[in-house]
Amino acid sequence: MLSTVAKQAIAFGAKTVGSARPAARLLQRTASAAAAAAAAANRSHHCGVSSLQTPQLGVFTLPEVRNEEMKDYAPGSIERTKLEEALTRMRAKLAQDGPFQIPVVVNGQAIHTNTLSSQSIPFEHKTQLAAYHEADAATVQHAIDSALKVKPEWEAMPFNDRAAIFLKAADLLANKYRYEVMAATMLGQGKNVWQAEIDAAAELCDFWRFNCHFAAQIYADQPIKNSPTTWNRMEYRPLEGFVLAYSPFNFTAIGGNLVSAPALMGNVVLWKPSPMAMYSNYLVFQILKEAGLPDGVIQFVPGDAESIASTAFAHPEFAGLHFTGSTGVFKHLWKQIGNNIDTYKSYPRIVGETGGKNMHFIHKSADARNAAMQTIRGAFEYNGQKCSATSRVYVPDTLWDEYSSVLKEEMSKLKQGPVDDLANFAGSVINEQSYNKITSHLDRIKSGQEPNTKILIGGSASKSHGYTIQPTVILTENPHSTTMTTELFGPVVTVYVYPADHYEETLRVAESTTQYALTAALFAQDRKAIVQGTNILRNAAGNFYVNDKSTGAVVGQQAFGGGRASGTNDKAGSGLNLLRWVSPRTIKETFVPLTSVTYPSNLA
Numbered sequence: 123m124l125s126t127v128a129k130q131a132i133a134f135g136a137k138t139v140g141s142a143r144p145a146a147r148l149l150q151r152t153a154s155a156a157a158a159a160a161a162a163a164n165r166s167h168h169c170g171v172s173s174l175q176t177p178q179l180g181v182f183t184l185p186e187v188r189n190e191e192m193k194d195y196a197p198g199s200i201e202r203t204k205l206e207e208a209l210t211r212m213r214a215k216l217a218q219d220g221p222f223q224i225p226v227v228v229n230g231q232a233i234h235t236n237t238l239s240s241q242s243i244p245f246e247h248k249t250q251l252a253a254y255h256e257a258d259a260a261t262v263q264h265a266i267d268s269a270l271k272v273k274p275e276w277e278a279m280p281f282n283d284r285a286a287i288f289l290k291a292a293d294l295l296a297n298k299y300r301y302e303v304m305a306a307t308m309l310g311q312g313k314n315v316w317q318a319e320i321d322a323a324a325e326l327c328d329f330w331r332f333n334c335h336f337a338a339q340i341y342a343d344q345p346i347k348n349s350p351t352t353w354n355r356m357e358y359r360p361l362e363g364f365v366l367a368y369s370p371f372n373f374t375a376i377g378g379n380l381v382s383a384p385a386l387m388g389n390v391v392l393w394k395p396s397p398m399a400m401y402s403n404y405l406v407f408q409i410l411k412e413a414g415l416p417d418g419v420i421q422f423v424p425g426d427a428e429s430i431a432s433t434a435f436a437h438p439e440f441a442g443l444h445f446t447g448s449t450g451v452f453k454h455l456w457k458q459i460g461n462n463i464d465t466y467k468s469y470p471r472i473v474g475e476t477g478g479k480n481m482h483f484i485h486k487s488a489d490a491r492n493a494a495m496q497t498i499r500g501a502f503e504y505n506g507q508k509c510s511a512t513s514r515v516y517v518p519d520t521l522w523d524e525y526s527s528v529l530k531e532e533m534s535k536l537k538q539g540p541v542d543d544l545a546n547f548a549g550s551v552i553n554e555q556s557y558n559k560i561t562s563h564l565d566r567i568k569s570g571q572e573p574n575t576k577i578l579i580g581g582s583a584s585k586s587h588g589y590t591i592q593p594t595v596i597l598t599e600n601p602h603s604t605t606m607t608t609e610l611f612g613p614v615v616t617v618y619v620y621p622a623d624h625y626e627e628t629l630r631v632a633e634s635t636t637q638y639a640l641t642a643a644l645f646a647q648d649r650k651a652i653v654q655g656t657n658i659l660r661n662a663a664g665n666f667y668v669n670d671k672s673t674g675a676v677v678g679q680q681a682f683g684g685g686r687a688s689g690t691n692d693k694a695g696s697g698l699n700l701l702r703w704v705s706p707r708t709i710k711e712t713f714v715p716l717t718s719v720t721y722p723s724n725l726a
C-alpha cells in the first residue's frame with residue numbers, strides 16, 4: 123500500500139478537481155509528489171524492503187462458498203419489518219432533502235460536474251429518486267489515467283487480500299446494507315420485494331463470493347507435467363490497461379458483477395452505470411469502498427454513454443469491454459472498438475451478455491398446469507424485464523384448453539401496483555421509452571395490423587402515474603409474427619398453438635425463429651421427447667431448463683449467458699468469465715545447466 127503521505131497527496135490533488143485542465147496539471151504535480159513520498163517511505167524502511175513486497179507465507183483456503191440464504195418476507199417476519207423501515211427511511215429522506223445526489227467518483231473523490239441528469243421512480247414517474255452528475259470527456263480521461271496509476275499496486279496485492287475485499291463486501295451487503303440496497307432497487311428499478319431479494323441481496327452476494335472461489339480455482343490450475351530438472355508454472359496476469367464496464371438497468375447485481383469480476387483478477391475498471399439504476403449502483407460502489415477496495419480500482423463514471431465510449435475507446439490502454447444490455451448497443455460498441463483496433467496496445471477483450479427472445483416449449487406429455495404456472499412466473503415477474511423472461515410459448519393443441527384456463531385463472535389473481543406495497547406481484551416498466559415501445563406493439567395487434575394475432579389476456583396500459591402495462595398474453599397463428607421474434611422487454615408473452623403430432627417440425631421452427639439464443643425451457647414427461655427437444659434446441663439457448671421456467675439462474679448452479687445475438691456466452695458468475703480478464707503467462711524454469719550444444723542424435 124502507498125504510505126499515508128502518498129495517499130494524502132493523491133487525495134488532495136483529486137479533491138480540488140473542478141475543471142479538467144487544472145485537474146490534469148494538479149494530478150501531474152500530485153502524482154509526482156505521491157511517487158516521491160512513496161519512494162521516501164520505501165527508502166526509510168529500515169530493512170530496505172518495500173511494504174508492497176508482501177511475503178506469501180501460506181497457501182490460504184477461502185471460506186467455504188455457499189449461496190446467500192434467501193429470506194421470505196412473509197407478513198410478520200423480521201426481514202419484512204426491516205425492509206419496510208428501509209423504504210420508509212428512504213422515502214422520508216427523499217421528501218426532506220430531495221433526490222439523492224450522486225457524483226462522479228474518481229480515485230475515491232467526489233466530482234460534481236454540475237451537468238445533471240436524473241433517475242425517476244418508474245411506478246411514480248413524477249418523483250425523482252436521484253440526481254447524478256455526468257462525467258465529461260476530460261473527467262473520463264482523468265478517471266482512466268488515474269486508474270492506470272493505481273493499477274501496479276492493485277495487481278501486486280496478493281490474491282487473498284483482493285478476495286477478502288469482495289468477501290467482506292458480500293457480508294456487508296448481506297447484513298448491514300441488505301435492506302437499503304433492496305429499497306433502492308425497488309424504488310429506482312421498480313422491483314417488488316422478492317425480485318429485489320433475488321437480485322440486490324442474494325445474487326450480488328453470490329457473485330462476490332463465488333467469483334473468489336472460481337478465481338482461486340483458476341490460480342490453482344497449473345501445468346500438470348514437469349520434465350526432469352524443470353518446473354513449469356502458469357501466471358494469470360491481469361490485462362494490460364483498463365476495463366470499461368457498461369451495466370444495464372434491470373439487475374443491481376449485474377452492475378456489481380460487471381465491475382468486480384475484472385477487478386478481482388487484478389484489473390482496474392471504469393463503471394458506466396445505467397441511468398435507471400443509478401442509486402442502487404452507487405450504493406453498491408460505496409459498499410465496495412467500505413469493504414476496503416482501494417481508491418481508483420473502480421472509478422464510478424455516470425454520464426453520456428456514447429461520449430464515455432468514445433473517450434475510452436480512443437485510449438491505447440483500453441483492454442476490455444464488460445457489457446450487459448441490449449444487442450443493438452453491444453454491436454454498436456463492438457464496431458467502434460473494431461474501427462479503433464490500430465490504436466490499442468493489445469487486442470481488447472469484448473464480453474457482452476445481451477438480449478433474448480426466450481421460449482417455453484411444451485410437449486403433449488407435459489404437466490400442463492405446471493407449464494402454465496411456470497409461464498406466468500417466467501413471463502411476468504419483474505414485469506418481463508429480465509433478459510431471461512419467457513416471451514414466446516409453443517403449446518400443443520391437446521393441452522391448450524387446460525393450459526389456457528390455468529393461465530386465465532392464475533393471472534386473474536395477480537395484483538399489480540406500486541411495488542412498495544408488498545402485496546403487488548407486478549409493477550411498472552422502467553421508463554416511457556419502454557412503455558411506448560411495448561404499447562405500440564399492443565396497439566398494432568388491437569387494431570388488427572398483425573394478421574391472425576389477438577390479445578387473449580390483459581392488454582391494457584396507463585402511464586398517468588407509473589408506466590404500467592397489464593400482464594398480457596397474445597395468441598398468434600403465425601409462429602413468425604412480430605411479437606414471436608422481437609424482444610419487447612415487458613410483461614407480454616406470445617403463444618403459438620401447434621398440432622401435437624408436429625413436435626419435431628415445431629421444435630425446428632422454434633429453433634430458428636429469432637436471432638437470439640439466451641434461455642429456453644422444455645416441458646415434457648416423456649423422456650424421448652426431452653432428449654429430442656434438448657438435441658434440437660442445443661444451440662437455441664445458453665441456459666436450458668427442463669420442466670422449469672426460463673428465468674431464475676442461480677450463481678454457482680446455472681452459470682448464465684447465451685449465444686448467437688444474445689452475447690458472447692462467457693457465463694457471468696463463473697470461472698469462464700474470469701478467464702476473459704486475465705492474460706496467462708507460462709513460465710518454465712530449468713535447474714541444471716546445459717553441458718553440450720549437440721544432441722545424442724548428432725553423434726556420428
Ligand SMILES: NC(=O)c1ccc[n+]([C@@H]2O[C@H](COP(=O)([O-])OP(=O)(O)OC[C@H]3O[C@@H](n4cnc5c(N)ncnc54)[C@H](O)[C@@H]3O)[C@@H](O)[C@H]2O)c1
Nearest residue numbers: 368369370371395396427428447448451475476477478509
Ligand atoms: N444476457 C444478459 O445477461 C442480460 C442481462 C440483463 C439485461 N440484458 C439485456 O439488456 C437489455 C435491457 O437493459 P438496458 O435497457 O439497460 O440496456 P441498454 O442497452 O439500453 O443499456 C445498457 C448499457 O449501455 C448503455 N448504452 C445505452 N445506449 C448506448 C449507446 N448508444 N452507446 C453506448 N452505451 C449505451 C446504457 O447507458 C447502459 O449503461 C435487454 O435487451 C436485456 O435482454 C441482458
Ligand SMILES: N[C@@H](CCC=O)C(=O)O
Nearest residue numbers: 508509510673674675682
Ligand atoms: N440471471 C437472470 C437474468 C438476468 C438478466 O436480466 C435469470 O436467470 O433470470
